[in-house]
Amino acid sequence: MARFLIKRLLSVSLTLFAVSVVSFLMFFALPKDPVTGMCPKNCNAERLERVRQELGLNDPKVEQYAAYMKGIFVGRDLGSAQGGKCEAPCLGYSYVNSEAVTDTLGRVLPVTLSIVIPAAILWLLLGVGLGMLSALRRGTLVDRLAIGFSLTGASMQLYFVGALLLLIFTYQLKIVPVPHYTSILDNPFDWASGLVLAWIALAFLFSAIYARLARAQMLETLSEDFVRTARAKGLAKRTVYGRHALRAAITPLVTIAGLDVGAALGGTVITETTFGIQGLGRTAVYAVRGGDLPMIMATVLIAAVFVVIANLVVDLLYAAIDPRVRLS
């Protein structure tokens, strides 16, 4: 177990390192020169050059990268135009927003977490529940309804469902407030009511995928020998389905769920745009479009960290759920 963890942690660090290098390189290929946007008021070539110099954009790329990494671990001095001394973990100072990147992240991260985590719980419960129900009641009306619901969801698009939900519940019936973000610590009710439409929309779409997968897996597992054996041994249906079958069926779902949650945390661009909420996803898009290198780096790295952690958790859960898998 310890060896497995060490190995995984090494591989994780390597992944994050590679991600940071690739995003650093990607930035240099961006169409927009970041300096143009932050040129002093009256721009000329000489002034631009001075800004480039101050930002260190003329240094060799390796040095720039090293300076950035140094900032994360020990902090660095960014100069007067960049908010001065920047304590570790320093992710730099936004080229566009007149704000330290860590401040921005501290603000948008809770937003994205508040959207994704409750939505994920909702879609997992709904999806697995529907999938199991339709597998066990295979061929009945319940099966058809559950599958119909999940297929409808899987065939919809988020911006479409979102726009419709908003139009009906917020603008026409006026029973749900306009989507907004309030910290759960300030006002839990306001927090929930401001995000509930986003949760519903996400859950409707994602649960569909889980319901389909859960059903397929469950059916597959039900016809397996060990289930049949268990039934033949005279074990109660409850025990067989609840313990053995569900456990086997859920394994691939865990993979998908982990990846989905990880990816969603990295940015729910479309959700945030549809509901007009400012989270990590939109921040990242603005950063790329504005050529805001420190912000691009930070959002890409954060997204990568989420995905990588989700992967790790999935692997551990895998072992916990399915005894046939050995951690090696």
Added chain:
Amino acid sequence: MRMKVAAAAALVLVVSAACSKTTEDGEEVDQTRTATGVIATDPKDSLGPAAEVPGATKGGTFTVIRENKISHLDPQRVYSFAGLMNAPLYARSLTAFKDDGKGKLTLVGDLAETPGTNVNKDCKVWEFKVKDGVKFEDGSPITSKEIAYGIARSFDPDLTGGPTYVQEWLADTADYDTKWNFKANKASLPPGLTTPDAKTIKFEFAKPRCDLPFALSLPSSAPLPPAKDTGVNLDNQPFSSGPYKITKHTPGVELVMERNEHWDAKTDPVRHQYPDKFVWSFGPDPDAGANRVIADTGGDAAALAFNGVPSALVSKVEGDAALKGRTITSPTPSAWRLTINTQRVTDLSIRQALNYAIDRQGLITVYGGTTVASPLTTLMPPATIGYKEYDAYPAGATGNPEKAKEVLAGKAPELVLGIGDDSTELGTQLKTNLEKAGFKITVRTIPADAKLDETKKKDNPWDIWLDQWAADWPSGAAILPVLFDGRSIKAEGNSNTSYFNNDAINTEFDRVLAMDPSAQASEWSKIDEKIMKEQAPAVPLFVEVAYYVHGSKAGGVFISSVFGYPAFVNAYVKQ
């Protein structure tokens, strides 16, 4: 049950919209309105308090909904329209426009007792006297010293954004920040700027600068005590001299401003202090913003959607009887043109042919219809003081491809059109339109956020693209020399995006700029026509029409005659 109600609501919505016949109706906005502007000669005009707004009541929270954050709040860096409309709430400048929202403008003293004294009548020496009783948010008095410090810090190259007129005029060079280094001379003042006493501030220029009173109406002449200067961080928490102070600011999410108790209405000729609070709420896209305000629930009843009514929602807002009295429509000074890169398109006949070929009506339709835009054949918009209408290349509302072909005389010019990736339909429209007149158009998309910066580079690769300009004050001086004086062309950050340089025209600019502002107006119209007739460095397209919707409790908002965006100095919440 809920689902049923929802489904029924959706059904009713779809059916009602699908089964009602769409027809042409409604009235057109009066586009012929021209701004009249004067500089107040009577010092009484500059006295406060501003006349009460009929029906206005005190109290409440006024909300402004906008998709993106305001790019800068630091008065010395403010230059975006949202920023310019918001700044008067917390920043006072030396002069200000009294605006009736219908095109009548009077430039008055704001912090200054008058809109300036032209000491020797040659526009080279200007003097301003600071009013008594003007205070910062901490109650300390505003003197000429803090105003001069505010102007001095606008020389700091770290503080990106913001206009550069005053700095360039004082330093008499575009390289103002090398001529006078702010960071090394914080205790002194830039060349030509002096404060003989606590109540007097004096500008001395090498050349006549007759537009100074106008330029000082921008928030970059706002005061700041040196002790309160937090450098780049002032952008998130400016120090107030106006009727409101910033009490909470979450960049990109929310900006809350509350009453500044130390602001005295008696000193202020243009502002009010009706609502208890102003709140900017950032995030919702234009559709969501308009929908929220239309829904009129809770705090949104006292809100304004700053992004306006998106073209997709125009017919809904127009057709809804409940929204009568909750919309504002007004012509704006924001003029669109098809910029021609004269470095690449050197053949005058091609530029003239483009002017004959253009289908303004088709373009406006794709842009969203006549509710949001109206055609323009001049470089200056009708809202300019002294505007005169003309059409140098008469070709009707939809253009005249035959005439264009005739001017081209058998040539089939190949042009590259650069278009923002958020408005590709406009690109398609231009391509189809111009190819009918014998042009060969290649459309290349540019990321929308980069387009402005990219086209402002002198060596950009495109031949034609869409540009938009709204002047900093409604005078030809803030339009024509800015857009077409070839001596100001630099490597990047050009406003003269046609890269047009003509000695005769440049001389004309100098001649008119040295005239008294009141005599300039009609001269600018003549130069406008001369440029178009003789040089055609652009194709004038249309002016935007402002179309806004607000909640049932929002009052006092009008469209600024200067910038064409909603102004908040009269705003109040109906009780």
Added chain:
Amino acid sequence: MSLSPEVLEPVPVADAAPVEKGVVGRSPGQLAWTRLRRDRTAMISGCTLLLLMLVALAAPLIEVLYGVGPHDEFKELLTRRGAIPLGYAGGVSADHWFGIEPGTGRDIFIRMVYGLRTSIFIALASALVTAGIGVTAGILAGYLGGWVDTVISWITDFALALPFLIFALAIMRPVEMRFYGPRDEVPVWFRVTVLIAIFAAFGWTSTARLVRGQVISLREREFIEAARASGAGLGHILFRQLLPNLWAPILVSFSLAVPAYVTGEAALSFLGIGIVDPTPDFGAMIFRSIAYLQTDPAYVFFPGITIFALVLAFNLFGDALRDALDPKSSR
């Protein structure tokens, strides 16, 4: 097959009889085909798919018969003030079956026909490439284990960790500049290829992870061990023993991938990458129409219902195919 009675489908006896007869000498493929033909949902969704693909293929022919092209403009049918279609239901008429687009005044029906073409091609091509890469990588990693697994899994993790939208957003323009410079016309096929490449580069990971997970739990199973013990070659084990047992998850994920790419491409158009106007494209069309939900619902309705039908048909057909291919879940 199953012991629990409620899982048994109420299969009519008359239908069951031919299967009994057919047991003799039929390949699994033929069996699957028979099963598929008997599944009503599969037939309906399959026919819908065929019809839509036929429409997409025959677009130029339809244009000739219909008499309107995808780039023809009818601005005279729009209101001057708001630029929305005159008349009823978004300008539906005998000449314009599904009405016309607000703003541009183009015919919705013929643009949908051409749009289907672009969208189906991009989605199918991306899904095929994705599945190919994903399945190969997943099987190799899962079965071989050891350093092969380590390397492949690491690459998978790495690709997964890169946020798709941010990279897609950053890549398109530099690629365009690299191949066409700033002034040359960028052909439509080039953008399509880049899109497929972007989808493939980021899309294969989930299939690979899924397949790998399946293979890991399968490789310990008795039948694989039996094959190994009897000296079967690697190729045999991978593709004859393992792959047939993976059809269900692969098909489910493939059937989800195609529609996901249709909508994914729409999301990219929204961010300003992908297919640009005037090329007719479903994703771009849907995205543009959403804003008109309140003012021109017909514009949202026709493309919306068609894309829903397309995606639903893929989903249903994928399900049915899974049932048909997987003997264990035969109905």
